[in-house]
Amino acid sequence: METKEARARSRISRRTLMKGLAGSAAAAALAACTPEVVEQIVTVKETVVVEVAGTVEIREVEVEKVVTVEVPAAADEGVEITWASHIYEPWNNALAAQGMQFMAENPDVKIIYSPIPFAELNTKFMTAIAGGNPYNVMGIYGPWMPQFVLGGQLDPAPDDYVQDIDQNFPPIMKESATFEGHVYGYVQHIGIQSPVINADLYEAAGAQEPDTFDELLAVQSLLDKKDEDGNWIQLGSTLATTRGVTLMIHFGSFLMSHGAEYMTDDFQVAFNTPEGIEALDLYANFAHPDAPDQSFYLDKSAMEFNGPWAKSAYDEQAPDLNYKAILCFEGPAGRVQASYVWFWAIPSIGTPEQKLAAWEFTKWLSAPEQYAVQYRAIGLMPITNELPEEYADDPWLQVFNEILGYARLYYPKYEKWEQVELLVSEELERFVLGEITAAEALQNGEDKVNELLAEG
Amino acid sequence: MALGAVKKRPRRYSSTQLKRNLFIWGSLTPILLLFLIFAALPIVASFYISLHDWSLVGAERPFIGLRNYVDVLQDDRFYIALKNSAYYAVAYMVLVVALGLGLALLLDGLPQLPREVFRAVYFVPQVTSVVAIALIFRWLYQPQWGVLNYLFSFVGLGPFSYIKSSTQVMPSIIALGVWRSLGYSMVIYTSGLVSISPELKEAASIDGASKWQTFWRIIIPLLQPTTLFMLVTTMIGGFQVFTEIWLMSRGGPGTASRVLVLEIYEQGFRFFEMGYASALAFFLFIIVGVIVFFQMRFTRETYG
Numbered sequence: 001m002e003t004k005e006a007r008a009r010s011r012i013s014r015r016t017l018m019k020g021l022a023g024s025a026a027a028a029a030l031a032a033c034t035p036e037v038v039e040q041i042v043t044v045k046e047t048v049v050v051e052v053a054g055t056v057e058i059r060e061v062e063v064e065k066v067v068t069v070e071v072p073a074a075a076d077e078g079v080e081i082t083w084a085s086h087i088y089e090p091w092n093n094a095l096a097a098q099g100m101q102f103m104a105e106n107p108d109v110k111i112i113y114s115p116i117p118f119a120e121l122n123t124k125f126m127t128a129i130a131g132g133n134p135y136n137v138m139g140i141y142g143p144w145m146p147q148f149v150l151g152g153q154l155d156p157a158p159d160d161y162v163q164d165i166d167q168n169f170p171p172i173m174k175e176s177a178t179f180e181g182h183v184y185g186y187v188q189h190i191g192i193q194s195p196v197i198n199a200d201l202y203e204a205a206g207a208q209e210p211d212t213f214d215e216l217l218a219v220q221s222l223l224d225k226k227d228e229d230g231n232w233i234q235l236g237s238t239l240a241t242t243r244g245v246t247l248m249i250h251f252g253s254f255l256m257s258h259g260a261e262y263m264t265d266d267f268q269v270a271f272n273t274p275e276g277i278e279a280l281d282l283y284a285n286f287a288h289p290d291a292p293d294q295s296f297y298l299d300k301s302a303m304e305f306n307g308p309w310a311k312s313a314y315d316e317q318a319p320d321l322n323y324k325a326i327l328c329f330e331g332p333a334g335r336v337q338a339s340y341v342w343f344w345a346i347p348s349i350g351t352p353e354q355k356l357a358a359w360e361f362t363k364w365l366s367a368p369e370q371y372a373v374q375y376r377a378i379g380l381m382p383i384t385n386e387l388p389e390e391y392a393d394d395p396w397l398q399v400f401n402e403i404l405g406y407a408r409l410y411y412p413k414y415e416k417w418e419q420v421e422l423l424v425s426e427e428l429e430r431f432v433l434g435e436i437t438a439a440e441a442l443q444n445g446e447d448k449v450n451e452l453l454a455e456g
Numbered sequence: 457m458a459l460g461a462v463k464k465r466p467r468r469y470s471s472t473q474l475k476r477n478l479f480i481w482g483s484l485t486p487i488l489l490l491f492l493i494f495a496a497l498p499i500v501a502s503f504y505i506s507l508h509d510w511s512l513v514g515a516e517r518p519f520i521g522l523r524n525y526v527d528v529l530q531d532d533r534f535y536i537a538l539k540n541s542a543y544y545a546v547a548y549m550v551l552v553v554a555l556g557l558g559l560a561l562l563l564d565g566l567p568q569l570p571r572e573v574f575r576a577v578y579f580v581p582q583v584t585s586v587v588a589i590a591l592i593f594r595w596l597y598q599p600q601w602g603v604l605n606y607l608f609s610f611v612g613l614g615p616f617s618y619i620k621s622s623t624q625v626m627p628s629i630i631a632l633g634v635w636r637s638l639g640y641s642m643v644i645y646t647s648g649l650v651s652i653s654p655e656l657k658e659a660a661s662i663d664g665a666s667k668w669q670t671f672w673r674i675i676i677p678l679l680q681p682t683t684l685f686m687l688v689t690t691m692i693g694g695f696q697v698f699t700e701i702w703l704m705s706r707g708g709p710g711t712a713s714r715v716l717v718l719e720i721y722e723q724g725f726r727f728f729e730m731g732y733a734s735a736l737a738f739f740l741f742i743i744v745g746v747i748v749f750f751q752m753r754f755t756r757e758t759y760g
Contacts, residue, residue: 122726123725123726126512126513126728127512129512130512147513147728148513150513150514151511151512151513151514151515152514152515153513229609231600231601232600242706242708243706243707243708243709244706289599289617289620290598290599290600290617290620291600292595292598292600292601415513416727418726418727419727422722422726426708426709426710426711427710429708429709429710430622430709430710433617433620433621433622433709435621435622435709435710
């Protein structure tokens with residue numbers, strides 16, 4: 001039988017327990033009110049004194065510093081928005097820091113950022129929307145836009161944001177995010193996969209930088225090298241060879257520079273033409289399925305197609321690589337760069353406060369100084385009417401900015417474009433592997449796409 | 457009550473019996489619930505979805521009956537995927553079973569220590585990440601700079617294109633799958649061989665049976681349960697192949713390695729046609745079920 005003393009001890013311990021719980025609750029409440037402190041890399045101007053040839057000068061220089069930023073806890077009446085993009089480090093780190101900065105400037109907004117693998121991105125967005133809990137800001141790949149819009153899943157931009165896009169950005173920004181007369185978001189970045197050469201290999205071969213496809217073909221003979229057994233020692237170029245979006249993009253530039261295209265705006269097949277066949281036969285000279293995927297990084301290939309974002313990958317994975325972007329090649333129908341976009345879209349599900357915060361955030365994210373942050377992180381090209389002054393002399397950006405003038409979307413805004421891409425790229429892959437002719441590949445592709453179109 | 461009629465006494469459980477039944481049901485309930493929630497209900501839901509024009513794009517999902525099933529039967533890509541899946545499954549099954557048995561027989565004759573070492577070594581691929589294996593195999597299969605073509609060149613073979621060829625892609629991926637599963641098959645057959653009494657083999661030897669006769673007339677029939685298990689599981693696994701295909705070829709070149717599960721995945725999670733994908737999944741279920749049924753029947757009839 002429990003003694004009085006034992007009962008007293010248990011009462012004391014229960015009292016102690018309650019005190020402890022109350023203390024923990026108070027600590028948790030305090031923690032919730034305590035601002036979060038994060039580190040950020042910012043560029044600041046500093047005055048320094050330097051001695052030049054015996055003369056003392058005072059100069060203002062820009063330096064990057066790590067600073068701590070207090071992110072106040074969101075007030076009870078604040079709004080929380082979720083935000084997702086595909087994974088591409090260190091771009092994700094830069095985006096996360098930008099999210100933190102926006103929160104510091106807008107204490108009533110809390111942003112939760114989620115990078116998602118590209119292969120799962122579309123599925124993740126779709127299932128989140130279907131589940132009634134979408135991300136408030138979604139980084140959407142351009143060809144996916146029609147399916148989201150036709151499903152009633154995206155909010156068109158309010159008028160003041162459309163006006164902002166009209167006034168402050170190049171026409172391609174608005175055009176690429178427009179569907180059926182409505183603009184659906186700010187462009188995150190434009191995908192321009194243009195020629196990047198290995199300047200050292202070109203110099204060693206005495207090759208001039210080609211300006212046209214014909215010149216490129218001539219240069220290949222100087223750069224292609226095989227051993228006595230027929231194995232590659234060095235390749236003049238390595239363009240995409242396996243089915244999928246990259247093959248479609250790379251071949252897209254060839255196709256459109258020869259006066260053809262994948263599909264017309266009213267969704268008719270337009271690649272199975274003499275020009276398309278000529279373009280595909282030409283493409284085979286630069287696509288080598290027996291070469292490893294990383295040939296350019298391994299200093300074994302003199303050229304590949306890539307975008308401005310590849311700068312960080314080159315610097316990190318091949319620091320000794322002397323890479324250089326050159327202008328897209330001119331074909332019989334002129335100079336055309338196959339392009340695509342990624343844009344920030346706002347779903348139709350959400351509270352008015354969330355949507356407003358989301359639009360404000362994407363507008364803020366598209367300001368020149370914020371594009372500059374992403375350029376510094378991975379080389380993403382600022383999409384503004386003029387390059388920020390600090391990068392006006394950047395040779396990497398200069399080339400891509402010039403290419404932007406030749407950029408054209410390679411895809412129509414067709415909700416089944418993903419299926420078209422699969423069907424056509426299957427045949428392109430078989431051609432690149434030498435199993436069928438260019439004419440057969442394009443005919444097979446046309447037949448498959450027409451079958452898909454007939455399904456409605 | 458009529459004469460001769462037996463009054464039925466109500467069944468009564470003793471408290472011990474009741475407790476025992478409660479214990480059994482109590483133990484089974486969690487696993488039954490898990491099966492219900494994560495297997496049975498999704499299967500029923502999937503069938504329900506397959507009867508609708510169910511797309512993740514858009515809110516309307518009208519009932520269309522068996523329309524999705526009709527569309528599958530009219531789709532050329534379904535037959536291509538079915539053919540490739542059957543090709544993979546049959547080759548995978550035959551090679552895994554035959555080579556696994558061969559390996560088990562070879563190890564059976566070794567002393568214990570080397571037997572255990574080899575068993576562990578051959579089982580390592582089974583427990584290794586398939587992603588890691590696929591990445592290594594992609595380099596092994598590299599036509600110009602891959603190790604395999606380099607080694608083959610010493611014996612005058614190759615160069616082969618492996619996954620870069622429509623005719624070689626399936627054998628290349630089958631080789632990867634078989635290599636990975638060989639250890640598992642060997643372990644299963646090893647346990648089967650251990651269960652065969654050595655006295656039977658001794659008796660056969662005394663009666664003048666050759667090694668081949670002993671193997672064919674005694675060991676093989678006694679391994680029937682093991683063989684049946686392996687045939688069924690490898691056939692099911694073969695038809696469900698996806699990861700190796702996705703990592704090595706994505707169904708290419710062209711449609712040369714396009715299999716049913718890849719088709720289901722792309723229809724459901726790339727094109728968001730959930731109704732159509734569900735119908736495809738049910739076709740896969742029916743096909744595998746029929747094949748396994750006939751497999752089990754044939755094996756039992758042959759070996760009793």
